[in-house]
Amino acid sequence: MAVETGEKSQTISQKEFESLLNADFKNRKLKENEIIKATVTEIGKNYVVVDAKAKAEAMIPIEEFKNDKELEKLKVGSIIDVYLERIENFKGEIVISREKARRMMTWRKMEKVFETQEELTGYITGRVKGGFICTIDGLPTFMPASQIDVKPLKKFDHLMNTPLKVIATRIDRSRGNVCTSRRAVLEKSKNAEISEALKNINEGDIIEDAKVKATTDWGIFLDINGIDALLHVSDLSYGRVKKPSELVTIGQKLKVKITKIDEKTKRVSASIKALTEDPYQNISKKYKLGEIYDGVCTKLMDYGVFVKLEEGIEGLIHNSELSWANKNIQPSKVLSVSQKIKIKIVNIDIETKRISLSYKATLENPWDSLEKEIGSEIEVKVKNITDKAIFAELKSGLTGMLHYKELSYDENIENLKKFKKNDKIKVKVIEIKDEKIRLSKRALEKDPMDWFKENNKRVGDVITTRIHEILKNGVKVSIDKNKSLIVTIKKVDLAKEAADQRVDIFAPGNALDAKITELDTSNRKIKLSVKAAQIDEEKSLIAKFGQGATKSGATLKGIFEKALGGKSKKKKD
Numbered sequence: 001m002a003v004e005t006g007e008k009s010q011t012i013s014q015k016e017f018e019s020l021l022n023a024d025f026k027n028r029k030l031k032e033n034e035i036i037k038a039t040v041t042e043i044g045k046n047y048v049v050v051d052a053k054a055k056a057e058a059m060i061p062i063e064e065f066k067n068d069k070e071l072e073k074l075k076v077g078s079i080i081d082v083y084l085e086r087i088e089n090f091k092g093e094i095v096i097s098r099e100k101a102r103r104m105m106t107w108r109k110m111e112k113v114f115e116t117q118e119e120l121t122g123y124i125t126g127r128v129k130g131g132f133i134c135t136i137d138g139l140p141t142f143m144p145a146s147q148i149d150v151k152p153l154k155k156f157d158h159l160m161n162t163p164l165k166v167i168a169t170r171i172d173r174s175r176g177n178v179c180t181s182r183r184a185v186l187e188k189s190k191n192a193e194i195s196e197a198l199k200n201i202n203e204g205d206i207i208e209d210a211k212v213k214a215t216t217d218w219g220i221f222l223d224i225n226g227i228d229a230l231l232h233v234s235d236l237s238y239g240r241v242k243k244p245s246e247l248v249t250i251g252q253k254l255k256v257k258i259t260k261i262d263e264k265t266k267r268v269s270a271s272i273k274a275l276t277e278d279p280y281q282n283i284s285k286k287y288k289l290g291e292i293y294d295g296v297c298t299k300l301m302d303y304g305v306f307v308k309l310e311e312g313i314e315g316l317i318h319n320s321e322l323s324w325a326n327k328n329i330q331p332s333k334v335l336s337v338s339q340k341i342k343i344k345i346v347n348i349d350i351e352t353k354r355i356s357l358s359y360k361a362t363l364e365n366p367w368d369s370l371e372k373e374i375g376s377e378i379e380v381k382v383k384n385i386t387d388k389a390i391f392a393e394l395k396s397g398l399t400g401m402l403h404y405k406e407l408s409y410d411e412n413i414e415n416l417k418k419f420k421k422n423d424k425i426k427v428k429v430i431e432i433k434d435e436k437i438r439l440s441k442r443a444l445e446k447d448p449m450d451w452f453k454e455n456n457k458r459v460g461d462v463i464t465t466r467i468h469e470i471l472k473n474g475v476k477v478s479i480d481k482n483k484s485l486i487v488t489i490k491k492v493d494l495a496k497e498a499a500d501q502r503v504d505i506f507a508p509g510n511a512l513d514a515k516i517t518e519l520d521t522s523n524r525k526i527k528l529s530v531k532a533a534q535i536d537e538e539k540s541l542i543a544k545f546g547q548g549a550t551k552s553g554a555t556l557k558g559i560f561e562k563a564l565g566g567k568s569k570k571k572k573d
Helices: 002-027 067-073 098-116 183-198 279-286 366-373 413-418 450-454 530-545 556-563 567-572
Strands: 034-043 047-051 058-061 079-086 095-097 120-128 131-136 139-144 164-172 177-181 206-216 219-224 227-232 253-262 267-271 292-300 304-310 313-318 340-349 354-358 377-385 389-393 399-403 424-433 436-440 462-470 474-478 486-490 511-520 525-529
Touching (some): 034 098, 058 095, 098 164, 120 139, 131 177, 177 183, 219 253, 227 253, 279 313, 313 340, 377 399, 389 424, 399 424, 486 525, 525 530
Antiparallel strands (some): 034 047, 034 079, 047 058, 079 095, 120 131, 120 164, 131 139, 206 219, 219 227, 292 304, 292 340, 340 354, 389 399, 424 436, 462 511, 511 525
């Protein structure tokens, strides 16, 4: 019993001890999901053992200490921050994490420094789509590829796992996302250096040794005492510069003048031409309006040609001033680069530094001599054929129009098909108005309308025609032997009687007597009528043979037969 009693008393004491121990832990006020202090008691191969003043020591995987090379500094007795996940799990063990503590502390730090844009130390630990993984105190952040440096990098291996200064540019705690930038730190540092360097230069300063760093089509980048400056192509010279690279080489030192310093953007502008006298200052003394000078073509544009009068002074020949013949001619068809020409000063605008020139004003004006050509026969070359006219080039280079109605007196649009480009045609200049030339080919030919004058024919006269062509609603007849006068007689004008107006009773070559009912030679209008001729003939016969005949019972048919000498009767037989 004593032993038993002894064992019983020992058991009771153990329970009392556990009770006291639990009460002690409660008094320590340990709370889950918070960061607490812990002392390193052992550093093993796979685990680090720490004492968090709980029921038992805790074991933390060694991997949680490898970030930021913490393991190299860790030793027994070191006090570290850990994250308390569980005071006691199902095994009765305390669960803590160094990695989660570091992340929570980093998040808190991130939130503080985000507002102030303080610099942090991070490590590029991996490459992902669109950028890099930058780890800061165990917290992985995303760094876009554009933010790793001030300029695109082809190689970045030298930055891997190397401490880098970065800033947080965006934080989303709910999603656990952080964006960082190394470029912002570099630019900030660069801007600070530039700001300090800018204190040593002023607008108007002349720099003797500005170094050429790079060239583009629009300017030159210079290094002025560690400051980047731009020498724009327009500031190289008062004259036109094609390519800056043709004037300078990389590393070359230039004498320039500081023209502008922008404190906000840290941009510096420089100029070479500011060191020389503006040639436009005395331009009015050198060049007079209306005078002719020598020039060299420097550049061809769609709208005209730039011409250099002297170094630093250029003028523009607009397309309309290139040729008398064509106001919209392409410059390349008239002039070429480097060609020496004579030009006339049209206008000088000193304020805008613009000079208007004319090339055609130095050439003979073909319009002046063309007035003498009206009514003359000339030879032209076909340039273009449209659906209604031919445009032909004169020897002077001017262009005239030959309408299809002016090709022939028959005014047939199909005549256009008889010609092709570069054909030479004999024509007559019939009109010049508003710098438009009208040409005529038929004007060189005998006018068929003269037939009426030559044969003394007028409105009311009956003429004999020959059927040329049968139409659906009439016939075409030729008036003269050469068939140069073709007139259409409508179906209604083919006969007095409707039954005799059918076109199927006519044939090409048949003779038709028709009356001239309209004749306007100037406007080339002719109208003929067989019907009108028949009506006139009927009236004439009645007047000649019908007096008193109708009273004695004679018919109109009998009168015609009598007038025709009994032909009707013979025809009947």
